Amino acid sequence: MNGLTRGSAAIVGAAESDIGAVAANMSPLDLMAQGIHRALVDCGLELRDVDGIFCAATQARTSAMSLCEYLRLPAAYTDSTIVGGSSFEVHVAHAQAALAAGLCSVAVIAYGSTQRTVGRRQASAREYNPYETPFRPFLPATAYALAASRHMHEFGTTREQLAEVAVAAREWALLNPVAWEKKPLTIAEVLSARPISYPFTVRDCCLITDGGGAIVMVSADRARSFAKPPVYVLGCGQAITHASISSMPDLTVTGARESGAAAYRMAQMRESDIDVLALYDAFTINTILFLEDLGFCPKGEGGRFVSGGRIGPKGSLPVNTNGGGLSYCHPGMYGLFLLIEAVRQLRGECGERQVARAETALVHGNGGVLSAQATVILGTQATV
Amino acid sequence: MANAPASPLGVYLEHLGKGELAYQFSPGANAAVFYPRVICPFTGRDDLQWRVSKGLGTVYATTVVTPVKGDPYNVVLIDVDEGFRMMSRVEDIAPLDVRIGMRVKFRVHAAEGDEPPYPVFTPSDAAP
Secondary structure (H helix, E strand, O other), X not given: OOOOOOOOEEEEEEEEOOOEOOOOOOOHHHHHHXXXXXXXXXXXXXXXHOOEXXXXXXXXXXXXXXXXXXXXXXXXXXXXXXXXXXXHHHHHHHHHHHHHOOOOOOEEEEEEEOHHHHOHHHHOOOOOOOOOHHHOOOOOHHHHHHHHHHHHHHHOOOHHHHHHHHHHHHHHHOOOOXXXXXXXXXXXXXXXXXXXXXXXXXHHEOOOOEEEEEEEEEEHHHHOOOOOOOEEEEEXXXXXXXXXXXXXXXXXXXXXXXXXXXXXXXXXXXXXXXXEEEEXXXXXXXXXXXXXXXXXXXXXXXXHHHHHHOOOOOOOOOEOOOOHHHHOOOOOOOXXXXXXXXXXXXXXXXXXXXXXXXXXXXXXXXXXXXXXXXXXXXXXXXXX | OOOOOOOHHHHHHHHHXXXXXXXXXXXXXXXXEOOOOOOOOOOOOOOOEEEEOOOEEEEEEXXXXXXXXXXXXXXXXXXXXXXXXXXXXXXXXXXXXXXXXXXXXXXXXXXXXXXXXXXXXXXXXXOX
């Protein structure tokens, strides 16, 4: 029970900013503004129509304030909730609530990062944690590697099965013209790549790119007046189980169980109703954990489930069709890009990588170190 | 109201300085609490008690970090016998030889310069 109404709001515009490696001296705010401009063009609205700003950034501590200045929107309703990469899935729920309450009528959710250009350390400085920092964990990779070690121990998951996730993402990326990675990848290449934090090599880890983007949300009654088909918010859920990996209750079970259950309940759907998935793949173990916790396979079976290319372009379950954080783009916080790809799939705009007859999409955001889980279920007009 | 005489981290570090691994116990929840806090996350009460661990535990999860410069080292999560989990490092063993389920014993990594003491572990033969 989250107080939101199934289908009461819709995404009507979606766009990336420049991604990959952006021009020298572009700022995170420049990328947000560029994404907003393109998303407004995508739906035919003007900047002056926007009266709700939802954003998060690691390079702008008061990102909503900065964005309101940049866009000269002094009266906008603002929400700069930040829970890591899933912030934008949380923003969808918050925007839906704000639209229903009349706090705003055109909500924009935006992100921008120049972490490739300025370096990860400068883009996202780590806070000192007296109970973790002395042991020099290479965060976030080490935290996810610890979860992977536990999954391998309890369920017999193998490094080859983890690598299947990276290979599937790469095969999808080869179908996406704007994906960062352009060359095929094999399981053997994943295993023999540079070690980062065992069992992960660099190919088990997300990219480090620049990038940004925006989506535009309005209430359902207004959504039908746009040229492109609206994508309705059918379900939302979130769960925060911890902030630091040493406080995660069980390293093989994520809060996606709770966030997914809440989203399914609101959407009045179950996993078999979902046509296309966008799961936050910061590391290869993520996809396996989320497939389990969102009900697509039993707990512990994720490694075997993804084997044989099941989640790749030739497989039976389409997951991360843009190439994911592993092969398409990962500018620090990736959650917004999951939403953009889901919107494009449900509009039928994905060209070579288009999933046939996609009417429903499950978007799952992950923030921190498996800490903040947020699920959004989206659907076409036919699902409302 | 008087200020608290010491912070949770301050008390914890003071124990480490004496060679002790301290944790808190919640009488209301009958459970260990770690990291140290001002109030109990189970009950919301400010009646947490300090206790000293016997220093024995089991490796819950393990990884080996390979830095760009320098030697690989392990980072582990330890389930300490009194019922709390913490991050640490297992020493006196090759990093990749650390196994989940391995029994380990606490020792203090002494303070160096500005760096406060911290708890590390070594392999132990003691049964759980």
